[in-house]
Amino acid sequence: MIPGIYELLDYTINTVNAQNLPIIWSYQNAPRMDKAYVMIDYTDNDIPNFEVESSYIDLDGFRKMGSWRRATVSLQFYCGPNSDRIASQVAMMLAGNLSVDKQVELDVAIGNRLMLQRMPALLNNSQFEDRAIYQFDFYYTDIYKDNVGFIAEVIIDGEYTGAATGSVTCHEDIWIPYPEHHEDGEK
Secondary structure (H helix, E strand, C coil), X not given: CCCCHHXXXXXXXXXXXXXXXXXXXXCCCCCCCCCCEEEEEEEEEECCCCCCEEEXXXXXXXXXXXXXXXXXXXXXXXXHHHHHHHHHHHHHHCCCHHHHHHHHHHCEEEXXXXXXXXCCEECCCCCEECCEEEEEEEEXXXXXXXXXXXXXXXXXXXXXXXXXXXXXXXXXXXXXXXXXXXXXCCC
């Protein structure tokens, strides 16, 4: 699951705007719930072509590597005859100030608004139910903790030869002084 999408949608739709719309994932093997609800689906197979940013190596030998990603999110609104109106309201809600503040907090962003359309869904051979679809680009940061480890010891061996000094041999062992790890409360 892409990070932040469910938190952003639930916060914007249900917490800030009190719509009380359950948000469910599209690939669930469960009985259909009563209307009204929103179904979410996404594709995130378009990886941008750019460099990965990395941070310093922490005391445990890990370095955070991260880059942004893009997903195309599709929301299907099953809200009876109000599906189109509610989808349109949610599209506006996601551009509101509190939603944008939440996007900053979650390190995500809504990008291009791709489609808002009323598309009735076929129930059986002769019946349709009202459905609206809203699609948008969703940008998020993907982070990986890379275990780069540590260099514990460096050994330098060498011999210097010169007319004035003759031959001098050098051997150095350099140990890296790592901080000691203590459990909480220990000294």
